[in-house]
Amino acid sequence: MNIMNYWSKFLCLGLCLIVSGSVVCQGQENEKEVVYRDYMRMEADLLDSLKRDEVKTLFCGVHALRLQAQQVKESTLVRLKPRRAEKKKLSPQNMIERRKGSVLTVNKYHRAMIRPEEVTGWATAVVLSEDGICVSNYHVFWEFLDTTAKLNPQDSIMFVATEEGRVYPITEILSFNKTADMTFFKVDTRGDVLTPIPLGNDLPAGTGVHLLSHPEGYPYAYTNGVVMRTTTSDAKDPFARRMELTIDYAKGASGGPIMDDCGNMVAMVSSIRAIFYSNQPPYSQQMNVKLTIPVSLFRRLIQDTDK
Known part of the structure; x- marks a missing residue:
């Protein structure tokens, strides 16, 4: 190999490495930007959403929801088409992105009495069907299901919301099991198609x-x-x-x-x-x-x- 061919190949290799490096850097630049959200504003933003006229008319108050809930028999079967389990392993980052749409906040609206009106985050719920069937704990809804419970006079409505602030009124309790600490309920999707979470199987210790x-x-x-x-x-x-x-x-x-x-x-x-x-x-x-x-x-x- 003469000296000119040697240097020619050396320079080509160097250029390839530089180009490869720039591609990697470019790829890094194109990665999804990390978003820093002010989650402390969520409850205030939800309160603003509730004040819009088109939302107010959709809600039933806590007393109406309690009357409906106490007509429901324990362990009533809930008709729905569950989303089938997925088999592809997800990174934690991808899991958060793909599943957060199925995870809702459960909130209470407190009317103005001694203190100003406010919205408080209460619990978590999970979407099971596109048309608004969700599940949470019995103890989250016990005030509606237990005949001996007394409602907080400040409580006015109970609802769920997405991370983006989309509000969905809770319209009815569908079923519950006290021993299992679970309650199925329905929300008014306001015309939205919700994203149900896929259901897997019980796991053994160590998983x-x-x-x-x-x-x-x-x-x-x-x-x-x-x-x-x-x-x-x-x-x-x-x-x-x-x-x-x-x-x-x-x-x-x-x-x-x-x-x-x-x-x-x-x-x-x-x-x-x-x-x-x-x-x-x-x-x-x-x-x-x-x-x-x-x-x-x-x-x-x-x-x-x-x-």
């Missing part, structure tokens, strides 16, 4: 899981962990089954979707059980056990319209 929920003051927070144990408090009652997790959540996350690596809903947030070193001061809290409702319990109350 990785993901959560997108609304801990108080921190809407649309992502956390992950593993299934710690699968337990039951009553072997004769399938609704007493729980998946215990190491995943992190708090007040406001109730009703949030626990997902597998493909973004399929495998359980729902229910409660927290704290473990203390002592039952006398100083208590010295050592651990929080997170109890969730396996998806198989949802399926017991779903009448699949596709079958």
Whole structure:
């Protein structure tokens, strides 16, 4: 090989590396921009939405919803076509992007009394059908379902909303199971087609899981962990089954979707059980056990319209 050919090949290789480098850089520049959202404004924005005339007429008050709810029999079957499980593994980033449209905030509107009117985030709910069937916890709706409960006189309406601030009135309770801590309900989609979450299967201990929920003051927070144990408090009652997790959540996350690596809903947030070193001061809290409702319990109350 003569010296001219050698240098020619060397220069070509160098140019290729430079071009490749520029392509990589260009690709990095074209990646989706990180958005920093002021989530502290969400409740104020929702209050503004409720004041629009076209929205006000869609709501029924808490007293009307309570009357309707108390006509519903426990464990009534809910007719819907569940979204089938997906098989492609998602990165946490893609999971958040693809599933946040299925995860709603549950909110209360408090009328002006001693304090000014306001909207407060209450819990989390998950979309199960395009036409507005959703699921959350029994304890989120217990005031409507328990005949002994007393409504807060400041409460006026209860509704769900998307991250973008789209408001959907809760129109009726469809079913519930107190032992399983779950309630199915319907919202008025206002002509929108909602995005249901795909339903997966129960998972064994040691399996990785993901959560997108609304801990108080921190809407649309992502956390992950593993299934710690699968337990039951009553072997004769399938609704007493729980998946215990190491995943992190708090007040406001109730009703949030626990997902597998493909973004399929495998359980729902229910409660927290704290473990203390002592039952006398100083208590010295050592651990929080997170109890969730396996998806198989949802399926017991779903009448699949596709079958």
